[in-house]
Amino acid sequence: MDKSSRLTYNKTSAEASLQSAKTFVVRCRALVENLQPHERLIEPVLTPRFVSDDLLQGLGILPEKEALKIQSHLAEAHDEVEWVRRDRGMEDIDVFAKVRFPLYLTNFQLIHWNFISTVS
Numbered sequence: 409m410d411k412s413s414r415l416t417y418n419k420t421s422a423e424a425s426l427q428s429a430k431t432f433v434v435r436c437r438a439l440v441e442n443l444q445p446h447e448r449l450i451e452p453v454l455t456p457r458f459v460s461d462d463l464l465q466g467l468g469i470l471p472e473k474e475a476l477k478i479q480s481h482l483a484e485a486h487d488e489v490e491w492v493r494r495d496r497g498m499e500d501i502d503v504f505a506k507v508r509f510p511l512y513l514t515n516f517q518l519i520h521w522n523f524i525s526t527v528s
């Protein structure tokens with residue numbers, strides 16, 4: 409992530425965060441590569457949250473390219489909804505639409521979308 413209120417979570421740039429995500433995928437898969445498929449109980453899943461538009465766009469390419477599962481929280485809490493509105497001037501779901509994030513992917517799940525408006 410490169411856009412969090414928790415500074416210790418932030419990478420220095422979208423590119424650094426994207427590289428970190430790619431490294432995570434490789435390392436996670438390496439942990440189970442010598443196991444039989446039915447023994448592989450872990451797999452990497454990306455959660456693009458509190459990221460810049462550039463990083464969100466980059467992360468949107470990885471699921472198809474790397475056959476990767478991806479999930480995101482969306483409009484989960486009132487303070488998050490307000491933070492996105494203040495920071496970006498739009499609704500949470502519109503941030504994904506803005507960067508043309510592939511919401512149509514079957515391996516993408518939106519979770520905890522508690523306060524999404526009917527307009528969105």
Ligand SMILES: [Zn+2]
Nearest residue numbers: 481484519520
């Ligand atoms: Zn959540």
